[in-house]
Amino acid sequence: MTTMKDVARRAGVSVGTVSRYINQAPGLKEKTISAVKQAIADLNYIPDEYAKGLKTNNTQTVVLLVPTVWHPFFSEFAYYVEQYLSAKNYKMILCNSDHDPQKEQLYVQMVIQNKIDGIIGITYNDLGKYTTGDIPFVSIDRYFDEDTSYISSDNYDGGRQAAQAMIAKGSKYLMYFGDKSIFANDTMRRRDGFRAEITHQKLPYDEIYDENPLLNLDERLHQKLVANPQIDGIFCVTDAMARKVITALKKQGIEVPAQIQVVGYDGSKAYREDPQAMLSTIVQPVAEMAEAAVKVILDKIENKNDKKIAIHLPVKFHPGTTTR
Amino acid sequence: MTTMKDVARRAGVSVGTVSRYINQAPGLKEKTISAVKQAIADLNYIPDEYAKGLKTNNTQTVVLLVPTVWHPFFSEFAYYVEQYLSAKNYKMILCNSDHDPQKEQLYVQMVIQNKIDGIIGITYNDLGKYTTGDIPFVSIDRYFDEDTSYISSDNYDGGRQAAQAMIAKGSKYLMYFGDKSIFANDTMRRRDGFRAEITHQKLPYDEIYDENPLLNLDERLHQKLVANPQIDGIFCVTDAMARKVITALKKQGIEVPAQIQVVGYDGSKAYREDPQAMLSTIVQPVAEMAEAAVKVILDKIENKNDKKIAIHLPVKFHPGTTTR
Numbered sequence: 001m002t003t004m005k006d007v008a009r010r011a012g013v014s015v016g017t018v019s020r021y022i023n024q025a026p027g028l029k030e031k032t033i034s035a036v037k038q039a040i041a042d043l044n045y046i047p048d049e050y051a052k053g054l055k056t057n058n059t060q061t062v063v064l065l066v067p068t069v070w071h072p073f074f075s076e077f078a079y080y081v082e083q084y085l086s087a088k089n090y091k092m093i094l095c096n097s098d099h100d101p102q103k104e105q106l107y108v109q110m111v112i113q114n115k116i117d118g119i120i121g122i123t124y125n126d127l128g129k130y131t132t133g134d135i136p137f138v139s140i141d142r143y144f145d146e147d148t149s150y151i152s153s154d155n156y157d158g159g160r161q162a163a164q165a166m167i168a169k170g171s172k173y174l175m176y177f178g179d180k181s182i183f184a185n186d187t188m189r190r191r192d193g194f195r196a197e198i199t200h201q202k203l204p205y206d207e208i209y210d211e212n213p214l215l216n217l218d219e220r221l222h223q224k225l226v227a228n229p230q231i232d233g234i235f236c237v238t239d240a241m242a243r244k245v246i247t248a249l250k251k252q253g254i255e256v257p258a259q260i261q262v263v264g265y266d267g268s269k270a271y272r273e274d275p276q277a278m279l280s281t282i283v284q285p286v287a288e289m290a291e292a293a294v295k296v297i298l299d300k301i302e303n304k305n306d307k308k309i310a311i312h313l314p315v316k317f318h319p320g321t322t323t324r
Numbered sequence: 325m326t327t328m329k330d331v332a333r334r335a336g337v338s339v340g341t342v343s344r345y346i347n348q349a350p351g352l353k354e355k356t357i358s359a360v361k362q363a364i365a366d367l368n369y370i371p372d373e374y375a376k377g378l379k380t381n382n383t384q385t386v387v388l389l390v391p392t393v394w395h396p397f398f399s400e401f402a403y404y405v406e407q408y409l410s411a412k413n414y415k416m417i418l419c420n421s422d423h424d425p426q427k428e429q430l431y432v433q434m435v436i437q438n439k440i441d442g443i444i445g446i447t448y449n450d451l452g453k454y455t456t457g458d459i460p461f462v463s464i465d466r467y468f469d470e471d472t473s474y475i476s477s478d479n480y481d482g483g484r485q486a487a488q489a490m491i492a493k494g495s496k497y498l499m500y501f502g503d504k505s506i507f508a509n510d511t512m513r514r515r516d517g518f519r520a521e522i523t524h525q526k527l528p529y530d531e532i533y534d535e536n537p538l539l540n541l542d543e544r545l546h547q548k549l550v551a552n553p554q555i556d557g558i559f560c561v562t563d564a565m566a567r568k569v570i571t572a573l574k575k576q577g578i579e580v581p582a583q584i585q586v587v588g589y590d591g592s593k594a595y596r597e598d599p600q601a602m603l604s605t606i607v608q609p610v611a612e613m614a615e616a617a618v619k620v621i622l623d624k625i626e627n628k629n630d631k632k633i634a635i636h637l638p639v640k641f642h643p644g645t646t647t648r
Contacts, residue, residue, distance in 0.1 A: 094418040
């Protein structure tokens, strides 16, 4: 195998110079650069990235933490994050937390030991304990504290748009269907925007807004609709929740969208384009969110930018067959 | 930060002994082990896994190569592979090849430079060029050559079960709907088993069996059904294909399953449990496949087992609402 020494000999420079070239250290002469470049090409030399990582303390590796890559929104997001990272020669380590704070903690501990460069996290657990370290971190859909950078879609406006869409098509009594998180979570703002728009339009509002996870969905929905039969539009915190609600409504003999309109949130390709679902939903710009997350994390890693960055990307209502 | 030297001093041993303990080298006395263990606990010392990797040439990292993690089967598989790997303190680097041989090649090149320990690959490209190296490799659903280990579901039996299920419910003229790969691919055996069962039962057989990817699905299906209106059962190479076929049939005013039964292959949770789809399908044992893949790759990495291993795991027909 070709070594750095072989490259140095062929280029007529020292091993230190080859190392500086490989680590993109400044101050090398144009002539030296081209000699080393040529020697590397001639000898088909592959720099040992691992040894390089040890020296520069950079492993070109970012961890993506998701609750579970099973979920269509997370798998779509993971796809794009990997795309943008690999375009910058970074690798992505994927971790499923399974909504288990302990697993997440152990996992993050493990990867930090391996000198990863940064973490992009979709998490509904309290990640504060990891982010207090000096590992660059970007949160998705969560604000933790004043110092944590995060990226989310414009959840508040999404809620507003959901209300507007159903009201425009005749709904007069809207309900929100979601779950709470014990930690501050930007997805709660979906409800806030939804409720604000309804209040603004002076219409009545109701909600099922439970602790996470929501149990007995069918039963809870049934009770609510018996108690309040005027409800004619439901906005659900996610598409997955919307699909469950639609199924429960159908079981109860309620027609969607004729009797009750339903709007979800996420707009994952899997649900949006599924010919058998065609859910009306608020579409998150998942590719743009991934691109922004990668841009912010690489800026923190490579330029040591420690400013807090908060980005809300615009969303759009997608009419499917569950609204009129 | 606590160093190995601090641990050595506290334990009253040499740095080399601490290193041997961390690298689980044999030959240490029970007393030495417990002293080092205690010192590590007292000082809250975190071994630098990265430096360790450089020494032992093991990074506790496995790459999972999938065409795209978007696809429900692949995301489910990725989920389980990560579960089984992290249980063994291995990390999973995820790579989406996008069915692009060049991207795949560049990516594999990049990770090999980083001294990853092994690759689990779901790929429909010719990976031979990587597997000729000495990186442990396990293929999913693909056999490349005599030397490559692979794991797949029992595709042949799955095809047989699909035929049996539709024939049992009255289908008399069955068709296969799939695509070809220019490389040997175990998924082709789905067709082989399907056709063999139909031939065995002395029934007629038809197929749409195209180059990958299949274009103009609607038009091709329409032409086929006009030319051959007796077709009353279709087995599709994947669930995703089955969903497209069902949508095309509905557009043409054909009732599923009353006029034509449809069976898919994969049985991803997303499609199988989706209340709005309820696809009849052949279920791959995805968790067991992931477990087997991790077991085989770790055996190759840790025990240098270079024997070829071929595992076919059993499948099961899942009746949904697209068969009678």
